[in-house]
Amino acid sequence: MSEQVLNLELELLDDAVFSERAASVGAHAGLDYVPGSALLGWAARHLYASLDACDAWLLFHSGKVRFGNALPLTANGLIAYPSPLSLHFHKSKKWREEDGRARPDTLLNLARATMPGGEQWQQLRNTWLTSDGSTHQPTRELSMKTAIDPSTGRAAQSQLYGYDALRAGQRFVARIEVDADVSESLFGRLCEVFADTIAHLGRSRSSQYGRITCRLREQIAPPACDDAAPSRELLLWLLSDMAILRDGRPVFAPCPEDLGLPSGRLVRERSFIRARAFSPYNTHRRTPDIERQLIMAGSVLFF
Numbered sequence: 155m156s157e158q159v160l161n162l163e164l165e166l167l168d169d170a171v172f173s174e175r176a177a178s179v180g181a182h183a184g185l186d187y188v189p190g191s192a193l194l195g196w197a198a199r200h201l202y203a204s205l206d207a208c209d210a211w212l213l214f215h216s217g218k219v220r221f222g223n224a225l226p227l228t229a230n231g232l233i234a235y236p237s238p239l240s241l242h243f244h245k246s247k248k249w250r251e252e253d254g255r256a257r258p259d260t261l262l263n264l265a266r267a268t269m270p271g272g273e274q275w276q277q278l279r280n281t282w283l284t285s286d287g288s289t290h291q292p293t294r295e296l297s298m299k300t301a302i303d304p305s306t307g308r309a310a311q312s313q314l315y316g317y318d319a320l321r322a323g324q325r326f327v328a329r330i331e332v333d334a335d336v337s338e339s340l341f342g343r344l345c346e347v348f349a350d351t352i353a354h355l356g357r358s359r360s361s362q363y364g365r366i367t368c369r370l371r372e373q374i375a376p377p378a379c380d381d382a383a384p385s386r387e388l389l390l391w392l393l394s395d396m397a398i399l400r401d402g403r404p405v406f407a408p409c410p411e412d413l414g415l416p417s418g419r420l421v422r423e424r425s426f427i428r429a430r431a432f433s434p435y436n437t438h439r440r441t442p443d444i445e446r447q448l449i450m451a452g453s454v455l456f457f
Contacts, residue, residue: 184318188224234282
């Protein structure tokens with residue numbers, strides 16, 4: 155029996171808030187995708203109490219079911235992926251056309267090339283790329299709000315806050331992978347949770363945010379890669395954040411063994427790695443979980 159895959163298409167009916175961090179103070183930066191943890195939480199909300207202990211562990215804790223991030227879907231139906239951090243553009247040249255298509259002659263992949271001397275190049279960040287070379291940027295809406303003092307009916311002192319939300323109307327696609335040893339009946343129950351339903355995801359779900367339609371869709375093709383001759387080099391492009399622990403401590407310059415690869419070494423001068431830290435909020439316990447340190451999506455690892 156082969157691996158089972160659940161492909162989802164999400165459409166935002168309302169603005170949706172997915173913050174980079176769960177802190178309640180300071181400026182909030184929003185994610186420009188729907189995190190897989192939100193999909194896991196929605197499934198757990200509808201299934202956990204009805205499952206026995208073994209099935210609940212298998213579905214939500216064993217690692218045999220992997221809830222991927224929902225990546226942006228362009229107007230012409232292409233999936234957008236986080237731009238690899240090895241890409242740099244010439245600061246004095248326009249690197250994309252008016253229609254959003256990237257110009258290859260103005261981009262340099264420093265995982266494979268050497269930066270020319272005497273020229274200024276800048277790392278391409280916060281951009282999404284499609285398989286046809288187009289760029290995409292999910293639209294976001296920043297709104298400021300304030301708590302109301304119930305005793306006066308006026309704005310409460312020092313209670314101004316803001317939400318950086320994904321704007322309604324956008325579409326995203328997600329992939330949920332299920333190992334072959336998970337029963338078909340359990341996989342079927344997972345499908346029922348997401349089939350033609352309206353989910354409430356993200357922050358401030360009880361007010362104006364977070365209604366998202368979920369529907370099953372056909373197989374999602376992975377990014378195309380050119381066939382290459384056998385090589386002792388391996389180039390990894392992270393399409394989602396990666397958490398690596400070694401002896402209980404986070405690792406930001408992984409060894410091949412950390413990824414289950416045979417012997418080799420990380421070529422640091424051709425790798426491009428960014429990291430971030432956050433503490434996910436646990437709604438059931440009403441408190442943040444322990445802080446996690448991650449290698450960010452878009453990072454490039456050259457072994």
